[in-house]
Amino acid sequence: MTFQNTREFARQLDEKDVLAKYRSEFIFPKVNGKQVIYFTGNSLGLQPKRTKAYVDEIMDDWGNLAVEGHFYADKPWWDYHERFAAPLSTVVGAKPSEVTVMNTLTVNLHLLMVTFYRPTAKKYKIICEEKAFPSDQYMFQSQVHFHGLDPKDTIVEIKRREGEHNIRLEDVLAKIDEVGDELALVLIGGVNYYTGQVFDMKTITEAGHKYGAYVGWDLAHAAGNIKLQLHDWNVDFAAWCSYKYMNSGPGNASGCFIHEMHHNDTSLPRFAGWWGHNKERRFKMEPQFDPVRGADGWQISNLPVLSLAPYLASVEMFAEVGMDKLIEKRDLLTAYLEFILQEVDKEVESEFEVITPSDPTQRACQLSVFLHGEGRTLFDYLMKNGVITDWREPNVIRLAPVPFYCSFEDMYEFGQILREGILNKSK
Known part of the structure; x- marks a missing residue:
């Protein structure tokens, strides 16, 4: 044109x-x-007008039903998060069982690293991109310290070439080959927050898996913005915030993806909580944790439905379009x-x-x-x-x-x- x-x-x-x-x-x-002319949807999306009705519905149910809203609200609170599975799975290219909503982005990345960052004496290094969002950098450093390791020896940054603004794919792949069998985890922002560069997630994921590493993605700037095929790319895990391109409101709940290949692996460690327990037996208050088979099995606490309501309003708009x-x-x-x-x-x-x-x-x-x-x-x-x-x-x-x-x-x-x-x- x-x-x-x-x-x-x-x-x-x-x-x-x-x-x-x-x-x-x-x-x-x-x-x-x-x-205004609004160019900052990559930081905070505008408020959809329909959001208020979704929030008001929760407030009315709380007022009229109190605790019984968990089961008798028009959208019962105890399974409110399940309404996200189908529409969110189409946004990120997943199966409905592979996505859930909980917590906030960095909290979820920390929780996912409990499962997918398990360093050993020989396999302990993390590859990330240079100038990752600061929260990711702090997360990497604290996780490495938690495992008693030195960030200088453990965190490997893929750098831009002198005089260039973006990271070349061949440099990412070369760094993965260089780290080789010492590589435990690749965790990169799918879209770089500063430059807007979109990474070839499929190719990078395949390269990391070649060395037996887990590969995850921070999709803060990708969810609702680019075409994602997380299931088909065999991504191990991913997380994203909902308040940028997905217009859910400031600091709102995060989305998570865990590939179905990990759903039945009970040897994978995780920080467990009541809401991740077998849904059919949750209210029996059993002492032994039996995780839901799916991404919901990584949940910990019952969900803040007042926060989820604006997200659901936006997710349903994405489903329409x-x-x-x-x-x-x-x-x-x-x-x-x-x-x-x-x-x-x-x-x-x-x-x-x-x-x-x-x-x-x-x-x-x-x-x-x-x-x-x-x-x-x-x-x-x-x-x-x-x-x-x-x-x-x-x-x-x-x-x-x-x-x-x-x-x-x-x-x-x-x-x-x-x-x-x-x-x-x-x-």
């Missing part, structure tokens, strides 16, 4: 957009009385945003460098832009003029054109505001 940097062209794209109606399903903040339609719009919207940036770059003295891979198979719903010659003042200008974006030092802005609620006209309007912000600075 040949793009045009005009409002008329952007509106034409919006008129053809089969997902355009979903924009009105979300609540947008306002700046100066005008609806399907990942294929979201990805189709995502790719066109991101390409149009990239075009707009290039057009603005021609008109101003600044130089924009998109550090996200240009290959559509290696990127998703994020463009990270290095603003050479610009500083924090430009970011502040954008925010004051209704463009909600994200700043990362030294001078990178992350732009996430989420297909559920961003429009093509948003991309055009952003370009106009960006251009004015740069030109006004020099006056």
